[in-house]
Amino acid sequence: MTTMTIAKAINEGLRATLTNDSRTLLMGEDIGPLGGVYRVTDGLIGEFGADRVVDTPLAESGIIGTAIGLALSGYRPVCEIQFDGFVFPGFNQITTQLAKMHSRSNGNLTVPVVIRIPYGGGIGSIEHHSESPEALFAHTAGLRIITPSNPHDAYWMIQQAVECLDPVIVFEPKRRYWLKGDVDTASPGASADPFKAHVLRAGTDATVVAYGPLVPVALAAAAAAAEDGHSIEVIDLRSISPIDFDTVTASVQKTGRLIVAHEAPTFGGIGGEIAARVSERAFHSLESPVIRVGGFHMPYPVAKVEEDYLPDIDRILEALERALAY
């Protein structure tokens, strides 16, 4: 076990994959000598050279598009998109090309491209630097989407994403980059399957599902609820596409109540998908409606008011109160 931050864990995960698989290469803006704006690729260009840690021209469609070509020629490109809000120039390449190439080719071609996107708010930044666009990608068949909430998962998930034959988007919770935790670099342990949800805290009265940056918030809310005598189960979803509905359903069948929390706007979001599936799978177990806690239907607001926008412990507790009142 080694203690490190999420940013360092991803750095070490990338180092491991670059070492283990000579076909892996990193691409992105400022990922070379600078080590990326969040320093996630710090030091890697020195170890692996500019052919494998590629500072690209400033063009997101070009980054994704050339990564597709590299994957078609047998490489395993890992693209860094600098910030969530800057992925959209590459949206066409991701949704019309990357996601569909395997299907279009009747399974003859694979495009194992990994796209790393720092996402989410809470860092007091300017426009386009705090968004959570995961639902836009989850709606596109052909993509897989995972998001770590702790350093151990971050270390293993980035490597598992590279190993996967399908395109994988790794949403990295940027405000948790400096969150420290133990990493077992020898074995993924319970994190062997990146598409499986984890029950982080067992409970009997209600379930809170969260992912990425809101996992620590959900855990804190559960701890606070425990002081009021409520036993709350917390699930770290880990994978947004596919979603591990078996784990979520089993939990709801036990607790009867479900809160889904994410930073992205609730309308058309992942929470709605989970609510719909759970109502189909566990209708008779539900003691209350599934309640979503998330962003409002507005562009991500300015930094001075983002605390009013972002789900926090109190917002989750308020949702729990409503659920428990049924």
Added chain:
Amino acid sequence: MGATHLPATEFDGTGVDDQLEAQAEAVLGDPDVPMVQLLRPDGTLGTDPVFSAYAERLDAGKLRGFYADMAKIRRFDVEATALQRQGQLALWVPLTGQEAAQIGSGRASQPQDYIFPTYREHGVALTRDVDLAELLRQFRGVSNGGWNPKDTNFHLYTLVLAAQTPHAVGYAMGIQRDQKRAAADGTDAARKPKAAVMVYFGDGASSEGDVHESMVFASSFNAPVVFFCQNNHWAISVPTAVQTRIPLSNRAKGYGFPGIRVDGNDVIAVHAVTEWALERAREGKSPVLIEAFTYRVGAHTTADDPTKYRGSDEEAQWRAKDPLERLEKYLRAQGLADDAFFDQVKADGDDLAAYVRRTIHDLGSPDIRTAFANTYAEAHPLVAEELAWFEEYSAGFEPDAGQEAGAGQHETDGATRR
């Protein structure tokens, strides 16, 4: 407050200095940039200081082959158009008029090269040995990509314009790394023939941002890629003048690699220029942009109506520059081909048409289960769940399913299942 006013002449266009205008024109480049032409419309062969040497490599067999290819693909085009009119294809994208651009460039590629087409490159597909009946899968609605690119190094058609251009550059970056790795390892791979990538797009797609980004990447990384732009003068109904004010080949200058305009209806010149460009790319000297100046004689697709946006006089002008006629004139004048040859070519074309017509009915009807199977390369729980539901739902329509369930008509049973 005293706002500063610049002289009005700076803005209203009057009194612009002639010298400045001349400078601007110099920057824009010659709008009538010379284009490489060897085989003239009258069937005589001209010379070019650089490319005649490439043309001299072509023996009579090669030249006859060019003609046979062009005639074959034109006959195929006629057949596919007819099949669309008969309801056998949902849509067809005709290439007539662009045979020289496609056969000349395709025949300049080597087996180890990798080709990214747009969706009109049936002639290039022919040169890469793609089964032309298979190529119709996409237009019959039985597949979104009818062949395995790994068999021919001819990628699938891409319908989102220019989206394939960065793929080509990325593939070329892969080749670049393969070569470096092989050299470092000292393996047999190092002795394999060097490869390049060629990517096709049109004058319309040249406006897409992906072309720009691709050229930036290609230039920055010196990727072994040839950009082959068929300027066929019309992006559906919009003329090239709306896409560019300068010859498209001039754009290469801005990216820092050679751009060259070639008579796209001259198969000899297209072949020469493309051979030169691919050799240059394979050797790692630089990317190249080729603008093949040609004309889409027919409609954009079988859903298009060119009479709404262009005159028949323009079409007639271009028919006079027909790529097949000029090569036929040359071959006959030089005594390189006789009536028997041209009769054989025609018979071969008819055979191909008959083969395509016969085979298209055997392309079969796809099963949606293949779409379930090919959405992801690895197992996916949602796909598995939806497929399981679909199987159960479908089973409800089996003739004996309703009786077993004790229900009445199976339509009713199926409708109430879910």
